[in-house]
Amino acid sequence: MAGLDEGTPLFGQVAERLAAEIADGGLAEGERVPSTNELAAYYRINPATAAKGISLLADDGLLEKRRGIGMFVAAGARRRLLAQRREQFAERYVRPLLTEATRLGIDRGELFALIEEYGQFADAPGGVTV
Amino acid sequence: MTPAISVAGLTRRYRDQVALDDVSVEIAAGSITGLLGRNGAGKTTLLRILAGQEFPSSGSVSVLGGPPAENDHVLRRMVFVREDQAYPDIKVCHALRATSWFYPNWDAGLADSLLADFGLPPGKAIKKLSRGMRSALGIVIGLAARAEVTLFDEPYAGLDAVARQVFYDRLLADYAECPRTILLSTHLIDEAAALFESVVVIDGGRVVLAAAADGLRGVATTVSGPVLAVDEFTAGRPVWNRRRLGSQASVVTVGQLDADRRARARSLGLDLAPLTLQQLVVHAAGWPAAPEAVNLEGTNA
Numbered sequence: 001m002a003g004l005d006e007g008t009p010l011f012g013q014v015a016e017r018l019a020a021e022i023a024d025g026g027l028a029e030g031e032r033v034p035s036t037n038e039l040a041a042y043y044r045i046n047p048a049t050a051a052k053g054i055s056l057l058a059d060d061g062l063l064e065k066r067r068g069i070g071m072f073v074a075a076g077a078r079r080r081l082l083a084q085r086r087e088q089f090a091e092r093y094v095r096p097l098l099t100e101a102t103r104l105g106i107d108r109g110e111l112f113a114l115i116e117e118y119g120q121f122a123d124a125p126g127g128v129t130v
Numbered sequence: 131m132t133p134a135i136s137v138a139g140l141t142r143r144y145r146d147q148v149a150l151d152d153v154s155v156e157i158a159a160g161s162i163t164g165l166l167g168r169n170g171a172g173k174t175t176l177l178r179i180l181a182g183q184e185f186p187s188s189g190s191v192s193v194l195g196g197p198p199a200e201n202d203h204v205l206r207r208m209v210f211v212r213e214d215q216a217y218p219d220i221k222v223c224h225a226l227r228a229t230s231w232f233y234p235n236w237d238a239g240l241a242d243s244l245l246a247d248f249g250l251p252p253g254k255a256i257k258k259l260s261r262g263m264r265s266a267l268g269i270v271i272g273l274a275a276r277a278e279v280t281l282f283d284e285p286y287a288g289l290d291a292v293a294r295q296v297f298y299d300r301l302l303a304d305y306a307e308c309p310r311t312i313l314l315s316t317h318l319i320d321e322a323a324a325l326f327e328s329v330v331v332i333d334g335g336r337v338v339l340a341a342a343a344d345g346l347r348g349v350a351t352t353v354s355g356p357v358l359a360v361d362e363f364t365a366g367r368p369v370w371n372r373r374r375l376g377s378q379a380s381v382v383t384v385g386q387l388d389a390d391r392r393a394r395a396r397s398l399g400l401d402l403a404p405l406t407l408q409q410l411v412v413h414a415a416g417w418p419a420a421p422e423a424v425n426l427e428g429t430n431a
Contacts, residue, residue, distance in 0.1 A: 008347065008348075008404075009344045009345070009347050009348070010324060010343075010344055010347075011344055036306075037306035040302055040306060041299070041302060041303055041306065043324070044298060044299065044302065044324055044325075045302075045324040045325070046162055046302075046324065046325055046326060046327045046343070047302070047305070047306050047309075048161070048327045049324070049327070049343075049344060052344065095396075099396070099399075103399070
Protein backbone atom coordinates (compact mmCIF):
# COMPACT_ATOMS: atom_id res chain seq x y z
CA MET A 1 0.00 0.00 0.00
CA ALA A 2 2.83 2.32 -0.93
CA GLY A 3 2.16 5.80 0.37
CA LEU A 4 -1.59 5.59 0.98
CA ASP A 5 -3.02 6.66 4.34
CA GLU A 6 -5.39 4.79 6.58
CA GLY A 7 -8.77 6.36 6.98
CA THR A 8 -10.64 7.42 3.88
CA PRO A 9 -11.61 4.46 1.73
CA LEU A 10 -8.73 3.29 -0.45
CA PHE A 11 -10.61 3.91 -3.68
CA GLY A 12 -11.15 7.51 -2.56
CA GLN A 13 -7.43 7.88 -1.92
CA VAL A 14 -6.62 6.48 -5.36
CA ALA A 15 -9.00 9.03 -6.86
CA GLU A 16 -7.41 11.83 -4.80
CA ARG A 17 -3.90 10.86 -5.92
CA LEU A 18 -4.90 10.85 -9.57
CA ALA A 19 -6.80 14.12 -9.17
CA ALA A 20 -3.78 15.72 -7.51
CA GLU A 21 -1.56 14.58 -10.34
CA ILE A 22 -3.93 16.04 -12.91
CA ALA A 23 -4.18 19.31 -10.97
CA ASP A 24 -0.38 19.55 -10.74
CA GLY A 25 -0.03 18.91 -14.44
CA GLY A 26 1.76 15.58 -14.00
CA LEU A 27 -1.00 13.99 -16.01
CA ALA A 28 -1.85 16.29 -18.91
CA GLU A 29 -5.28 16.60 -20.44
CA GLY A 30 -5.67 14.02 -23.17
CA GLU A 31 -3.01 11.82 -21.62
CA ARG A 32 -3.72 8.17 -20.78
CA VAL A 33 -4.06 7.47 -17.04
CA PRO A 34 -2.51 4.30 -15.59
CA SER A 35 -4.69 1.21 -15.98
CA THR A 36 -6.47 -0.46 -13.10
CA ASN A 37 -3.82 -3.18 -12.99
CA GLU A 38 -0.95 -0.69 -13.12
CA LEU A 39 -2.45 1.25 -10.21
CA ALA A 40 -3.12 -1.97 -8.28
CA ALA A 41 0.47 -3.12 -8.69
CA TYR A 42 1.93 0.29 -7.82
CA TYR A 43 -0.15 0.92 -4.71
CA ARG A 44 -0.35 -2.79 -3.84
CA ILE A 45 -4.11 -2.80 -3.67
CA ASN A 46 -6.91 -4.91 -5.03
CA PRO A 47 -7.60 -4.11 -8.71
CA ALA A 48 -11.31 -3.72 -7.94
CA THR A 49 -10.38 -0.94 -5.50
CA ALA A 50 -8.26 0.78 -8.13
CA ALA A 51 -11.11 0.45 -10.63
CA LYS A 52 -13.50 2.12 -8.17
CA GLY A 53 -11.09 5.03 -7.77
CA ILE A 54 -10.89 5.51 -11.51
CA SER A 55 -14.65 5.32 -11.97
CA LEU A 56 -15.09 7.95 -9.26
CA LEU A 57 -13.18 10.41 -11.45
CA ALA A 58 -14.87 9.16 -14.62
CA ASP A 59 -18.30 9.73 -13.06
CA ASP A 60 -17.18 13.29 -12.30
CA GLY A 61 -16.31 13.74 -15.97
CA LEU A 62 -12.63 14.24 -15.16
CA LEU A 63 -11.63 11.10 -17.05
CA GLU A 64 -13.07 9.74 -20.24
CA LYS A 65 -13.06 6.25 -21.58
CA ARG A 66 -11.77 5.47 -25.03
CA ARG A 67 -13.07 2.09 -25.93
CA GLY A 68 -10.39 -0.54 -26.12
CA ILE A 69 -7.54 1.82 -25.24
CA GLY A 70 -8.17 2.96 -21.70
CA MET A 71 -8.96 6.03 -19.62
CA PHE A 72 -7.79 9.52 -20.55
CA VAL A 73 -7.76 12.87 -18.77
CA ALA A 74 -10.77 14.83 -20.03
CA ALA A 75 -10.51 18.32 -21.49
CA GLY A 76 -10.97 21.00 -18.82
CA ALA A 77 -10.24 18.54 -15.99
CA ARG A 78 -7.28 20.52 -14.64
CA ARG A 79 -9.17 23.79 -14.55
CA ARG A 80 -12.08 22.17 -12.70
CA LEU A 81 -9.82 20.49 -10.16
CA LEU A 82 -7.95 23.71 -9.43
CA ALA A 83 -11.25 25.52 -8.91
CA GLN A 84 -12.33 22.77 -6.51
CA ARG A 85 -9.11 23.06 -4.55
CA ARG A 86 -9.56 26.81 -4.27
CA GLU A 87 -13.01 26.27 -2.81
CA GLN A 88 -11.60 23.80 -0.29
CA PHE A 89 -8.60 25.90 0.64
CA ALA A 90 -10.22 27.70 3.58
CA GLU A 91 -11.69 24.53 5.06
CA ARG A 92 -8.57 22.44 4.63
CA TYR A 93 -5.85 24.92 5.54
CA VAL A 94 -7.18 28.13 7.07
CA ARG A 95 -9.54 26.53 9.57
CA PRO A 96 -6.96 24.17 11.17
CA LEU A 97 -4.50 27.06 11.23
CA LEU A 98 -6.96 29.22 13.15
CA THR A 99 -7.90 26.36 15.50
CA GLU A 100 -4.29 25.72 16.45
CA ALA A 101 -3.57 29.45 16.75
CA THR A 102 -6.50 29.84 19.15
CA ARG A 103 -5.30 26.84 21.15
CA LEU A 104 -1.87 28.46 21.51
CA GLY A 105 -3.24 31.92 22.25
CA ILE A 106 -1.77 33.45 19.10
CA ASP A 107 -3.96 36.41 18.26
CA ARG A 108 -4.89 37.53 14.77
CA GLY A 109 -2.27 40.29 14.69
CA GLU A 110 0.52 37.86 15.53
CA LEU A 111 -0.87 35.36 13.04
CA PHE A 112 -0.91 37.87 10.18
CA ALA A 113 2.62 38.94 11.08
CA LEU A 114 3.74 35.31 10.96
CA ILE A 115 2.15 34.82 7.55
CA GLU A 116 3.87 37.96 6.30
CA GLU A 117 7.21 36.82 7.65
CA TYR A 118 6.96 33.29 6.25
CA GLY A 119 5.58 34.59 2.98
CA GLN A 120 8.80 36.56 2.49
CA PHE A 121 10.89 33.43 3.10
CA ALA A 122 8.72 31.36 0.80
CA ASP A 123 8.99 33.95 -1.99
CA ALA A 124 12.74 34.13 -1.61
CA PRO A 125 14.89 31.91 -3.85
CA GLY A 126 15.28 28.46 -2.28
CA GLY A 127 12.07 28.79 -0.28
CA VAL A 128 11.58 27.93 3.35
CA THR A 129 13.79 25.22 4.74
CA VAL A 130 12.45 25.18 8.28
CA MET B 131 -23.07 -12.82 -10.11
CA THR B 132 -23.17 -16.43 -8.90
CA PRO B 133 -20.94 -16.89 -5.88
CA ALA B 134 -17.96 -19.21 -6.32
CA ILE B 135 -18.35 -20.40 -2.76
CA SER B 136 -21.57 -20.64 -0.85
CA VAL B 137 -22.14 -22.17 2.56
CA ALA B 138 -25.38 -22.17 4.51
CA GLY B 139 -26.06 -23.15 8.10
CA LEU B 140 -22.67 -24.80 8.29
CA THR B 141 -21.88 -26.36 11.67
CA ARG B 142 -18.90 -28.51 12.64
CA ARG B 143 -18.70 -30.15 16.04
CA TYR B 144 -15.85 -32.13 17.54
CA ARG B 145 -17.34 -34.07 20.45
CA ASP B 146 -18.40 -31.29 22.83
CA GLN B 147 -16.61 -28.50 20.98
CA VAL B 148 -18.24 -26.39 18.27
CA ALA B 149 -15.67 -25.30 15.66
CA LEU B 150 -18.19 -23.73 13.28
CA ASP B 151 -21.58 -22.58 14.45
CA ASP B 152 -24.27 -22.02 11.82
CA VAL B 153 -22.01 -20.28 9.32
CA SER B 154 -23.64 -18.85 6.21
CA VAL B 155 -21.52 -16.88 3.79
CA GLU B 156 -21.04 -16.34 0.08
CA ILE B 157 -17.79 -15.52 -1.70
CA ALA B 158 -18.16 -13.68 -5.00
CA ALA B 159 -16.53 -15.30 -8.01
CA GLY B 160 -13.36 -13.55 -9.14
CA SER B 161 -12.75 -11.67 -5.89
CA ILE B 162 -9.92 -11.70 -3.37
CA THR B 163 -11.46 -12.19 0.04
CA GLY B 164 -9.75 -12.05 3.41
CA LEU B 165 -10.79 -14.63 5.98
CA LEU B 166 -9.94 -13.00 9.27
CA GLY B 167 -10.18 -13.94 12.90
CA ARG B 168 -8.18 -14.99 15.90
CA ASN B 169 -6.42 -18.31 16.27
CA GLY B 170 -9.00 -20.98 16.94
CA ALA B 171 -11.82 -18.89 15.49
CA GLY B 172 -12.64 -21.59 12.95
CA LYS B 173 -10.82 -20.30 9.84
CA THR B 174 -8.94 -23.52 9.15
CA THR B 175 -11.97 -25.71 9.75
CA LEU B 176 -13.97 -23.65 7.27
CA LEU B 177 -11.21 -23.83 4.65
CA ARG B 178 -10.77 -27.58 5.14
CA ILE B 179 -14.49 -28.11 4.62
CA LEU B 180 -14.39 -25.93 1.47
CA ALA B 181 -11.47 -28.03 0.23
CA GLY B 182 -13.40 -31.23 0.84
CA GLN B 183 -10.93 -32.40 3.45
CA GLU B 184 -13.41 -32.39 6.24
CA PHE B 185 -17.17 -32.97 6.52
CA PRO B 186 -19.65 -30.60 8.13
CA SER B 187 -21.80 -31.88 10.97
CA SER B 188 -24.73 -30.10 9.34
CA GLY B 189 -25.40 -27.45 6.72
CA SER B 190 -24.54 -27.21 3.06
CA VAL B 191 -21.36 -26.36 1.13
CA SER B 192 -21.13 -25.48 -2.52
CA VAL B 193 -17.90 -24.67 -4.36
CA LEU B 194 -18.08 -23.88 -8.08
CA GLY B 195 -21.64 -25.12 -8.12
CA GLY B 196 -21.22 -28.42 -6.32
CA PRO B 197 -20.24 -30.06 -3.05
CA PRO B 198 -16.43 -30.31 -2.89
CA ALA B 199 -16.04 -33.55 -0.91
CA GLU B 200 -14.80 -36.40 -3.11
CA ASN B 201 -15.86 -34.42 -6.15
CA ASP B 202 -13.07 -34.59 -8.70
CA HIS B 203 -14.83 -32.10 -10.98
CA VAL B 204 -14.59 -29.45 -8.24
CA LEU B 205 -11.27 -30.45 -6.66
CA ARG B 206 -9.31 -30.13 -9.92
CA ARG B 207 -10.47 -26.56 -10.19
CA MET B 208 -9.44 -25.70 -6.64
CA VAL B 209 -6.14 -25.49 -4.79
CA PHE B 210 -5.74 -25.41 -1.02
CA VAL B 211 -2.46 -24.27 0.52
CA ARG B 212 -2.31 -25.10 4.18
CA GLU B 213 -0.25 -23.60 6.91
CA ASP B 214 2.68 -26.00 7.49
CA GLN B 215 1.75 -28.22 4.57
CA ALA B 216 3.42 -31.65 4.85
CA TYR B 217 5.21 -33.04 1.78
CA PRO B 218 6.54 -36.47 0.87
CA ASP B 219 10.32 -36.92 0.92
CA ILE B 220 11.03 -35.61 -2.59
CA LYS B 221 12.78 -32.70 -4.28
CA VAL B 222 11.14 -29.31 -4.90
CA CYS B 223 11.04 -29.83 -8.68
CA HIS B 224 9.42 -33.24 -8.28
CA ALA B 225 6.73 -31.84 -6.03
CA LEU B 226 5.99 -29.18 -8.62
CA ARG B 227 5.87 -31.69 -11.46
CA ALA B 228 3.57 -34.03 -9.53
CA THR B 229 1.26 -31.14 -8.72
CA SER B 230 1.22 -29.99 -12.34
CA TRP B 231 -0.35 -33.31 -13.43
CA PHE B 232 -3.34 -32.64 -11.23
CA TYR B 233 -4.13 -29.05 -12.26
CA PRO B 234 -5.30 -28.44 -15.84
CA ASN B 235 -4.29 -24.75 -15.80
CA TRP B 236 -0.85 -25.29 -14.23
CA ASP B 237 1.62 -22.62 -15.40
CA ALA B 238 5.16 -24.03 -15.31
CA GLY B 239 6.73 -20.74 -16.39
CA LEU B 240 5.03 -18.96 -13.51
CA ALA B 241 6.23 -21.64 -11.09
CA ASP B 242 9.84 -21.19 -12.29
CA SER B 243 9.78 -17.42 -11.93
CA LEU B 244 8.20 -17.69 -8.46
CA LEU B 245 10.91 -20.15 -7.40
CA ALA B 246 13.49 -17.60 -8.49
CA ASP B 247 11.73 -14.76 -6.66
CA PHE B 248 11.67 -16.72 -3.42
CA GLY B 249 15.21 -18.05 -3.92
CA LEU B 250 13.91 -21.61 -3.72
CA PRO B 251 16.38 -24.12 -5.25
CA PRO B 252 14.44 -26.63 -7.43
CA GLY B 253 16.95 -29.43 -6.87
CA LYS B 254 16.80 -29.33 -3.09
CA ALA B 255 15.06 -31.99 -1.00
CA ILE B 256 11.93 -30.56 0.62
CA LYS B 257 12.80 -31.99 4.03
CA LYS B 258 16.02 -29.93 3.97
CA LEU B 259 14.15 -26.67 3.41
CA SER B 260 13.66 -24.19 6.22
CA ARG B 261 10.14 -23.57 7.46
CA GLY B 262 9.91 -20.34 5.49
CA MET B 263 11.10 -21.99 2.30
CA ARG B 264 8.51 -24.76 2.74
CA SER B 265 5.88 -22.02 3.06
CA ALA B 266 7.24 -20.44 -0.13
CA LEU B 267 6.86 -23.77 -1.93
CA GLY B 268 3.19 -23.86 -0.88
CA ILE B 269 2.73 -20.35 -2.26
CA VAL B 270 4.39 -21.31 -5.56
CA ILE B 271 2.02 -24.26 -5.88
CA GLY B 272 -1.01 -22.19 -4.90
CA LEU B 273 -0.31 -19.52 -7.52
CA ALA B 274 1.04 -21.69 -10.36
CA ALA B 275 -1.98 -24.01 -10.12
CA ARG B 276 -4.05 -21.09 -11.42
CA ALA B 277 -7.08 -22.84 -10.01
CA GLU B 278 -10.47 -21.15 -10.29
CA VAL B 279 -10.76 -21.27 -6.51
CA THR B 280 -7.54 -20.69 -4.57
CA LEU B 281 -7.56 -21.18 -0.81
CA PHE B 282 -4.61 -19.98 1.25
CA ASP B 283 -4.63 -20.77 4.95
CA GLU B 284 -2.02 -18.59 6.70
CA PRO B 285 0.41 -19.60 3.95
CA TYR B 286 3.47 -17.77 5.25
CA ALA B 287 4.72 -19.39 8.43
CA GLY B 288 8.41 -18.57 8.79
CA LEU B 289 8.47 -16.13 5.87
CA ASP B 290 10.09 -12.78 6.61
CA ALA B 291 8.55 -9.42 5.70
CA VAL B 292 10.43 -9.21 2.39
CA ALA B 293 9.27 -12.64 1.24
CA ARG B 294 5.70 -11.86 2.32
CA GLN B 295 5.83 -8.72 0.18
CA VAL B 296 6.96 -10.88 -2.75
CA PHE B 297 3.91 -13.06 -2.11
CA TYR B 298 1.50 -10.09 -2.06
CA ASP B 299 3.02 -8.52 -5.18
CA ARG B 300 3.02 -11.75 -7.16
CA LEU B 301 -0.50 -12.58 -5.98
CA LEU B 302 -1.80 -9.21 -7.22
CA ALA B 303 0.14 -9.40 -10.49
CA ASP B 304 -1.07 -12.89 -11.28
CA TYR B 305 -4.62 -12.10 -10.21
CA ALA B 306 -4.59 -9.13 -12.60
CA GLU B 307 -3.43 -11.40 -15.40
CA CYS B 308 -5.72 -14.27 -14.53
CA PRO B 309 -8.60 -13.20 -12.26
CA ARG B 310 -9.94 -15.94 -10.02
CA THR B 311 -11.55 -16.51 -6.66
CA ILE B 312 -8.99 -16.25 -3.89
CA LEU B 313 -9.72 -16.76 -0.22
CA LEU B 314 -6.80 -15.92 2.06
CA SER B 315 -6.86 -16.44 5.79
CA THR B 316 -4.43 -14.33 7.75
CA HIS B 317 -3.80 -12.76 11.10
CA LEU B 318 -1.42 -10.19 9.54
CA ILE B 319 -4.39 -8.03 8.74
CA ASP B 320 -2.80 -4.61 8.37
CA GLU B 321 -0.21 -5.68 5.85
CA ALA B 322 -2.68 -7.69 3.77
CA ALA B 323 -5.73 -5.40 4.11
CA ALA B 324 -5.33 -3.59 0.79
CA LEU B 325 -5.36 -6.87 -1.14
CA PHE B 326 -8.94 -7.64 -0.22
CA GLU B 327 -12.07 -6.74 -2.09
CA SER B 328 -14.14 -8.16 0.74
CA VAL B 329 -13.55 -9.60 4.16
CA VAL B 330 -15.18 -12.26 6.30
CA VAL B 331 -14.46 -12.12 10.01
CA ILE B 332 -15.16 -15.14 12.14
CA ASP B 333 -14.97 -15.43 15.87
CA GLY B 334 -15.87 -18.38 18.06
CA GLY B 335 -17.04 -20.29 14.99
CA ARG B 336 -19.50 -17.62 13.91
CA VAL B 337 -19.39 -15.04 11.15
CA VAL B 338 -19.34 -11.67 12.89
CA LEU B 339 -18.75 -9.53 9.82
CA ALA B 340 -18.94 -10.07 6.06
CA ALA B 341 -18.61 -6.94 3.96
CA ALA B 342 -16.80 -5.12 1.18
CA ALA B 343 -13.38 -4.11 2.51
CA ASP B 344 -13.57 -0.53 1.30
CA GLY B 345 -16.81 0.18 3.12
CA LEU B 346 -15.32 -0.86 6.44
CA ARG B 347 -13.20 2.23 6.78
CA GLY B 348 -15.37 4.70 8.62
CA VAL B 349 -17.61 2.06 10.19
CA ALA B 350 -16.04 2.86 13.53
CA THR B 351 -14.02 5.84 14.70
CA THR B 352 -11.71 6.52 17.59
CA VAL B 353 -12.68 9.81 19.21
CA SER B 354 -10.08 11.29 21.50
CA GLY B 355 -9.65 14.46 23.49
CA PRO B 356 -10.76 15.94 26.82
CA VAL B 357 -12.99 13.54 28.78
CA LEU B 358 -15.98 15.88 28.97
CA ALA B 359 -15.94 16.64 25.26
CA VAL B 360 -15.54 12.97 24.35
CA ASP B 361 -18.43 12.02 26.62
CA GLU B 362 -20.65 14.69 25.15
CA PHE B 363 -19.80 13.68 21.61
CA THR B 364 -20.32 9.95 22.09
CA ALA B 365 -23.44 10.17 24.29
CA GLY B 366 -26.18 7.96 22.90
CA ARG B 367 -23.90 6.30 20.34
CA PRO B 368 -22.82 2.68 20.43
CA VAL B 369 -19.37 2.43 21.95
CA TRP B 370 -16.93 -0.48 21.63
CA ASN B 371 -14.08 0.61 23.78
CA ARG B 372 -13.34 3.35 26.26
CA ARG B 373 -9.96 4.29 27.62
CA ARG B 374 -8.92 7.11 29.86
CA LEU B 375 -5.67 8.72 30.82
CA GLY B 376 -5.91 11.63 33.24
CA SER B 377 -8.18 14.24 31.72
CA GLN B 378 -7.95 12.66 28.27
CA ALA B 379 -10.23 9.95 26.92
CA SER B 380 -10.24 7.79 23.85
CA VAL B 381 -13.46 6.08 22.79
CA VAL B 382 -14.23 3.84 19.85
CA THR B 383 -17.68 4.70 18.55
CA VAL B 384 -19.61 2.77 15.96
CA GLY B 385 -21.40 4.20 12.94
CA GLN B 386 -20.61 6.59 10.13
CA LEU B 387 -20.10 10.23 11.08
CA ASP B 388 -21.67 12.76 8.74
CA ALA B 389 -20.19 16.17 7.93
CA ASP B 390 -22.18 17.86 10.74
CA ARG B 391 -20.88 15.44 13.34
CA ARG B 392 -17.34 15.91 12.07
CA ALA B 393 -17.68 19.68 12.28
CA ARG B 394 -19.05 19.28 15.81
CA ALA B 395 -16.03 17.16 16.78
CA ARG B 396 -13.68 19.83 15.42
CA SER B 397 -15.40 22.55 17.37
CA LEU B 398 -15.11 20.46 20.54
CA GLY B 399 -11.38 20.08 19.86
CA LEU B 400 -11.64 16.30 19.35
CA ASP B 401 -9.45 14.14 17.17
CA LEU B 402 -11.19 11.62 14.94
CA ALA B 403 -9.32 8.60 13.60
CA PRO B 404 -11.04 5.87 11.62
CA LEU B 405 -10.35 2.32 12.76
CA THR B 406 -8.03 0.31 10.56
CA LEU B 407 -9.23 -3.09 9.38
CA GLN B 408 -7.00 -4.72 12.00
CA GLN B 409 -8.47 -2.66 14.83
CA LEU B 410 -11.96 -3.24 13.49
CA VAL B 411 -11.44 -6.99 13.51
CA VAL B 412 -10.11 -6.86 17.06
CA HIS B 413 -13.24 -5.05 18.21
CA ALA B 414 -15.70 -6.93 16.02
CA ALA B 415 -14.35 -10.25 17.26
CA GLY B 416 -14.72 -9.31 20.89
CA TRP B 417 -18.09 -7.74 20.42
CA PRO B 418 -20.98 -9.87 21.66
CA ALA B 419 -23.82 -8.05 19.90
CA ALA B 420 -25.21 -9.16 16.56
CA PRO B 421 -23.20 -8.02 13.52
CA GLU B 422 -26.33 -6.39 12.10
CA ALA B 423 -25.87 -3.72 14.74
CA VAL B 424 -22.80 -2.53 12.85
CA ASN B 425 -23.93 0.11 10.44
CA LEU B 426 -22.60 -0.98 7.10
CA GLU B 427 -24.60 1.46 5.04
CA GLY B 428 -22.66 2.70 2.10
CA THR B 429 -20.51 -0.40 2.12
CA ASN B 430 -21.05 -0.94 -1.58
CA ALA B 431 -20.88 2.73 -2.48
